[in-house]
Amino acid sequence: YEELYEGLLQFLLNPINLNKASPEELKSLYVLSPGQIHQFFSYRAKFGNLISIYELQAIPEFDLETIYKILPFVVIEEKAYHKGSLWSRLGETKDAYFIFRHRRVWETRRGFTAPDTLSNGNLTSRYMGDPNGLYGRFRMQQSKDFSLGLTFDKDPGEEFIWDPQTNRFGFNFLSYHFTIYNRGNWKALSIGDYQLQFGQGLVFGAGFAPGKGAETITTVRRSSIGIRPYTAAMEFGFFRGFATTRKIGPLELTLMASQAPRDANLQLTQDSLEQEQAIITSLQRSGLHRTPTEINYKNRAREKNLGANVQYNSLDKSLQFGVNTLFTEFSHPFIRNSRVYNQFEFYGSKNSVHSFYFSYNFQNHFFFGEKAVSSSGGTGTLAGMMSSLHPKLAFSLLYRDYARNFHTFYGNAFGEGSRPINEKGVYIGLNFKPNQAINWSFYYDRFEFPWLRFRAYAPSWGTEWFSRFTFSPSRKTLIFLQLRQESKDRNYSEYPGFQSPYILGRGIKTNFSFNLDQKLDNRWSIKSRVNSSAFRFEGVPSRGFAISQDLNADFQKWRFSSRIVLFDTDDFDNRQYIYERNVLWLFSIPALHGQGMRYYFLGQYKLTRQLTLWARFARTIFTDREVIGSGLQQIRGNTFTESTLQLRYQFNR
Template structure:
């Protein structure tokens, strides 16, 4: 036993030396740019990136304790393969709890690249402060801060100009507020112990006004929460705003859930992490009320009650005996309240939810089985304006949905699935498998079927569409990594839509494949080549010259990327990228490309990031998505189309241990237009300039 202990100590020491000599990465820091590149092979505008990034942030702020974790937690960060997770728990079974985080290098199948990606999300120590009062722990928490952000577009949009006089003598609509965007966040938390805070937000064009009659109280949006963890048998208790994730996301699907991207294996599965505080500035997609999770042996029971206001368009409906009643014709999810019309939507309806979850985990943690249930009631009946494609969407005042799910780990095979049924009788089902067929080869397979009348308001399941409805599909993913230098990832997804969709007035089908080859000749250099092909159907009548609304054609889109990351020395790094695309539809072929060059520097207190990009696309279908660095915890993926140039400069300065400043300037210069945007967002000119200023003050530092 002493020989084993001595050998283990040597491995830890050598691993620590090797990692330290390569690069010192403090816990909590992450190369978010590369991480996003791995999770998303191709950005999609309909994806909710702010909420997704917020989920990633919550994982970073609540690191996983490797000595207390389980397979479900390790799967939730989309980094480790099934074989690596099994090797980790086999190692811990043999040698006991980890002494240092660098001991990971002694685990089979854990290479340096995997460990570097894992470091920001995990810790090995856990301070026991049960004998310290809650208020003292709150007062002394090191993870406590206040953050303030200002954003603005400096060109004048049409919505901020004086109104015009219409032919009927009325004035045209304009924004009532100023063009400044203000955001604040206060947070005090201690991982696995407690979390409390609030978020405030004012969007451009909104008034900073105290007007209870229109539900406006200074900042346009306020979110708040107070959550306790691990208090006896209570695993979590929360009041305020929160989200929930159980099963595969058919009923409760909030939080950090990636889709199809360069990480082709681990992202197909959702993890049951339970209750999570809601801290984003999006004004929809969360519960407001109270929830709690109670541990009863191998069973966890979670209950929730929520009553949250919703922005809605209300209209008066008169029945056959001339009784008038209000109905909801649409729910607004933009969260914008800039004009009198948008203000009239604010908090016009209420949504009540009662639900819960029962979750069983076997003693060896290989089997999980659970049940979800959620009942939703609106304050008025929901009767949307009928369109040819939305006949099976939700209508009425009440909905209930139930599901059962499972997850089973057998050697290197992870099986998972969920099946749900809504009040309409519509069903949704997912069945999947992840496996390490070989230490160098991983495999994933997922089948899903969401009927056209399946109604889930908080679902976020895997799929081609932005919601789990009216879709069937099969996904196959592969990842081959012969050694630390080379990696090949590939997926193929075949899907069909049994009923009509927006801009697709007939049942349709599609397919998508993606491949990325990554070459890392040394630690400081990364090269990848990426290709993506997508086939989808859409209405031809969207284009001029056609009369029929039901004439369809297949659209073929191809995207290509070549990317080189190079760390020149301890301070300087560069990124060079060329992306291109083609789109073929209705006998026409268009194309586009973008070339970008980044230069980044790290001078400890000072950090500087910059980019210059040239783009030229024939149309909007060839828009080029380029992830950009931004101020801390802000996401930016502009869609570049037309002709022009975009550049930005981001600086970060750490004044002292408590106070840090960020300033970002970005500008897009178009060479093919003199008007940018349309409607009230229209800018008369060829440039679009945006600034972001942010400060963060950390208490107890």
């Protein structure tokens, strides 16, 4: 969600010029339907550039609710850029800030206790650092001009130490970038950490990828937004080096090169000449360096990437197609511990993946797709459409087929699984909006996995459907009812008479939600929500529910949010997810399971024009256990308490 927030924030700070906008830019807002986008460009072609923002009311299919949604992100005139030297613009930009954040769990986890002594006299493993989590971000940017940033992070349990031998330099993770935009035909040049997004995410799939959810139409496709500075604190999924995009007539050429360290588990083996060589048995994606073992994984491998993109945009902006290519090389061969389920995964030290993608806008219909192949011969295919069948009815259709030996390290395409591999599926989405007060959204997805996967040691398949009915009689009231059901195969290890992980059973999970948002006046608002679920596996049922109540206040200079939740679930399969408010750029969606209560308080106070403070306190109290978690994360007791404190200083305010 940080990617979504960052993307919308960029549009908020640097609004889209409606008189120069392309369909791709408007689609990337995830607000407008294909029919609305078609009507906008038809209006602009017929009447010319918009004279006033109020003209949006004259465009067919643009109701007031839609206009209110996009107003913060659009303008009809652009600011003047590149005035003065780059150095002076860096010092004068209004969008420059520094954020510092502290997080902590106040109960003592087992990893922070004194180690035990084993029978052989050795001590058990413990965390090397303190329980404080520290995060900082410095950012200076100006619309379509430049972006400069530095991010640093220390996770709880990590040691704050300067130790070059273990690649630890105070904070355990540092990220940095400098990007400039629009220098003649050079659209972008980025040095440091960055991501790329082109096509439908089979090769370059950075950025926010919503996938399946309550928005059933606009989120099935990806936007080709090109080079994006990397500002998150996750320690994987980004490039480190340089990338540039140059415009050559209707073509745009992007080149990139990257060499980044990767956390890896290295082991020594003997080759055919009985010489020792190091191999990678697994890559560590947690980004945690708390114990001697985790520290030993840090930056053990290097990953090199060379890639390119060539993209064509037609003069009328209705047609776009392009080619992606990416070559990846690891410093050591990647050789996994051989198992039946992973025999088609990537092995070796080199991989390449190439793709062709397109998007075409024809009246109220938008078609898109991408076809990719990796060096293993495995292919990935994705094709879809979004269509306004009627001003009140939108439709989406998407097909995907990812081979079991399709290897892409930076792909993030639409799918049921977390990676585009070993999956086939068809998705259908509908959205019906008869008037401003009523909205109904629905999707159905059928998927299959041709080879083994996690918790399913045989080829399997499943279905999922979702329906949400929303009623908003006024701008102060929002009510929705939501029903979702997923049916999927998983291992059935309790087969009568013997144990076998290769026998599959069918699990069916049904979720129900009722939500009420009510704005009491200009300052106070409430939110009430009821979640329930039922899970049935091979005839054995279980259930769960959560009830939450929010109270929020907005007094401009200070804001306050609070919630209390009661939950009761029979097992982890019935865990309840309810999104929680948090400090700026931090998101919380805890999985509530077992029995208990959770509450939180969040306050925001603007101390001065430059300085803003956030403070958050959250606690979960379980009534069905005296031990929380396991391993070094274990807490003895039935409470889990966490706090977050964040300061933001804005320069030139």
